[in-house]
Amino acid sequence: MTAFITKLLKIIRFPILLASVLLITGVLQYLLMSNDVKGQHYDLKLFQVSPETIRSVKTVEDTEKTKKDRDAAAEEVTPVYMYSEEKGKNQVSLVNTFFDYVVENQSKIKGESVKVKRKELDKQTTALKKDLANLAEDFPGVKLTDTDLHVLLKASSTEIKQARNDIVRAVTDQMSVPIREDQLADAKATVERNIRYSSSFPEKLKGIGIRIARNALIVNETKDEKATKERIELARSNVDPTRILQGQIIVQEGQVVDRAIYHQLELTGLLSTHQSKKPMFGLALLILLQMIFLFSLFRSNKDKTDIIKTRDVFITSIVYLASIATMELFNILEGEFEVIIGFLFPTAIAPLLLRILVSERTAILTTVMLGLSAGIIFQEGYSTVIQMEVALYIIIGGMACIIFTRRIENRSKILQTSFQVAAINILYIAFYLLLTQTNYEAKELTYYLIAAIVSALASGAFAIGILPFLESGFGIISSFKLIELSNPNHPLLKKILMEAPGTYHHSIMVANLAEAACEAVGANGLLARVGCYYHDIGKTVRPGFFVENQMNGFNPHDQLPPDASSDIIISHVADGVKILEKHKMPKEIIDVAQQHHGTTLVKFFYFKAKELDDTIDENKFRYAGPKPQTKENAIICVADSVEAAVRSLKEPNAEKIKKLVHAIAQDKLMDGQFDECDLSIKELKTIEKVFCETLNGTFHSRIEYPKESKS
Known part of the structure; x- marks a missing residue:
């Protein structure tokens, strides 16, 4: 799988590959979950008998019914009217003014002869018309002919006074009560009747009086538009919206689907012909958010190479989709039981696998994502949108697993963690x-x-069964695998111990140095330790050619030319890689064996050869490499040289060790051995400090005890 990922990254840049994998993951998740948000729909028609009882799956407002109810309430509102007493007084004043003009013009008629009176009458009629024209704007209804004006001017003062009093009284009586627009005609008919049948009203003036009185009446109670509108709005607002509640029965089994029921089925989207697309868009948005979170998580991780991050993406996607598919299988069985079948889902399996194989942050994010997805998958249709009890169950169980896996050292501890998660599951279900x-x-x-x-124990059991397949399939070396490889009873470690005991001891010392330094700079200390155990296994092919395994002071290199000795020393790297590959060891362990010398120079034999031939090619005395590709391998490269050098010191002390460690580290740096890994100068100084502290604890000065006296 690693080779496949490497080829992919040569073709596609990591961000594009990451986006592509997550896009495929999101599409597959959408296809798996799409049926969970579609809901149940019914192929019903008007006046058809319902084959079953149908409940609303959500709360919706019946806007059409609400509008009808509010319109009905608005129609029932009584308009607000305003009565104006002032209008009645104004109209009576106009009547009095009218008769004042008549009386005033009557007084101006002089002369005894008929001819003179006739002339004066015509003159005052004209004057009276002008006076009445001034009232036309306020008293527009009075339309009197010249004949009518002649009658008024010729009437006696007693007749004018009587007519005035009767008209004023009639108008006052009518205007003292509210008159609306629709009541005005009745009021005019009443005042006309009162005058027509009045015995005191001058007979010759009744026609004129009736017209004056009728036109004096006006509407004195008008509709208050603002107050009426406010009252209508209040009435409308007091009508609560008509809602179809979630879980409410819309139609009973055997009931006829009338227009009202059909309308409610339409509103709730339960008809096949009125299926809403909004839930599908909502699910797509949720999955988009989840994939964005995963993209940001992997994109921002600077501690891993693109190859490792790509491998982690594939593992996360596989585990996540497998979990979603498992939930869907549980959901299929949900309808057959009255209990919540989702509580049987192995809550800890995904976080357990991802915590071990990828990272804690990935496990946490994926746990939350699975909880949200489970809430949708296990929703009960008419009761909830998200099944929160199952969502929280999966999130809490997963988080508990992540916390407890921090203390896992081997596979047998997984079952112990499963029991701890089971206790958390029980507490949550009790809640x-x-x-x-x-x-x-x-x-x-x-x-x-x-x-x-069962949920917790199944998580542990399945994880134990699945881990080896994922580890071998993706070439992963988990902490469990590393701990297994560190067992002294491992055949290869026993081979080193039996065939090259000095190398075995050297490897243990290097492991101590490398692990401490890795932990100080945030690298994988366990990987470094186990890698050191096997890094020199190639020396078992010719153990006697390496100084730590030489006994009785015999050194076979004394009998060989420098170039032959150099080839033997250099060959232990290739020999070690072959042995490790033959035993199918993890790639990370093989990389340690292959890179722990990088391309460093075998100085002792190079300078010895140069004494014999000054033109000797330096590259023949260098290891084949490659140079260290990771921090762990770079640290092991330095630790290997430091341990061997310090062991050769005579009377080592803190100052000598410090100078030697710094010299070796700087020599590796200047030789370009760290050019292909992400080890910084600051981290190199930290590594030197840790090496010195560890070596000082190993090679500290010993107290010289006094010799026992002889008796």
Whole structure:
């Protein structure tokens, strides 16, 4: 798989590859979960008998019914009217003014002869018309002919006074009560009747009086538009919206689907012909957010190479999609049981695998994502949008697993962690059962207890079974695998111990140095330690040619030319790689063996050869490499040289060790051995400091005890 990923990265840059993998993951998740948000729909028609009882899957407002109810309430509102007493007084004043003009013009008629009176009458009629024209704007209804004006001017003062009083009284009586637009005609008819049948009203003036009185009446109670509008709005607002509640029965089994029921089925989207697309878009948005979070997580990780990050993306996607698919299988069985089958889902399997194989941050994010997805998958249709009890169950169980896996040292500890997660599951289910305030039967309580235990134990069991396949398939060396490889009973470690005991001891010392330094700079200390155990296994091919395994002072190199000795020393790297590959050791361990010398120069034999031939090619005395590609391998490269050099010191002390460690580290740096890894100068100084502290503890000055006296 690593080779495949390497080829992919040569063709596609990591960000594009990451986006592509997550896009495929999101599409597959959408296809798996799309049925969970579609809901159930019914192919019903008007006046058809419902084959089953149908409930609303959500709360919706019936806007059409709400509008009808509010319109009906608005129509029932009584308009607000305003009565104006002032209008009545104004109209009476106009009537009095009219008769004042008549009386005033009557007084101006002089002369005794008929001819003179006739002339004066015409003159005052004209004057009276002008006076009445001034009233036309306020008293527009009075239309009197010249004949009418002649009658008024010729009437006696007693007749004018009587007519005035009767008209004023009639108008006052009518205007003292509210008159609306629709009541004005009745009021005019009443005042006309009162005058027409009045015995005191001058007979010759009744026609004129009726017209004056009728036109004096006006509307004195008008509609207050603002107040009426406010009252209508208040009435409309007091009508609550008509809602179809979630879980509400819309139609009973065997009931005829009338227009009202059909309309409610349309609103709730339960008809096949009125299926809403909004849930599908909502699911797409959720998955998009989840993939964005994963993209940001892997994109921002600077501690791993693109190859490792790509491998982690593939593992995360596989584990995540497998978990979603498993949930869907559980969901298929959900309808067959009255209990929540989702509580049987192995809550800890995904976080356990990802915590071990990828990282804690990835495990946490994926746990939350699975919880949200489970809430949608296990939703109960008409009761909830997200099944929160199952969502929280998966999140809490997963988080508990992540916390407890920090202390896992081998595979057998996984089952112990499973029991711890089971306890957390039981506590959560107890919380859920108590909070629902429902009385459960013994068989239901037993089910939930068993579900909590089975969920956790199944997580551990499946994880133990799946881990080896993922480790071998992706070439992963997990902490479990490393701990297994560190067992002294491993055949290869026993081979080193038996065939090259000095190398074995050297490897243990290098492992101590490398592990401490790796932990100080945030690298994988366990990988460094185990890698050191096997890094010199190639020396078992010719153990006697390496100084730590030489006994009785015999050194076979004394009998060989420098170039032959150099070839033997250099060959232990290739020999070690062959042995490790033959035993199918993890790639990371093989890389340690291959890179722990980088391309360094075998100085002793190079300078010895140069004494014999000054033109000797330096490259023949260098290791084949490659140079260290990771921090762990760079640290092991330095630790290997430091341990061998310090062991050769006579009377080592802190100052000598410090100078020697610094010299070796700087020599590796200047030789370009760290050019292909991400080791910084600051980290190199930290490594030197840790090496010195560790070596000082190993080669400290010993107290010289006094010799026992002889008796």
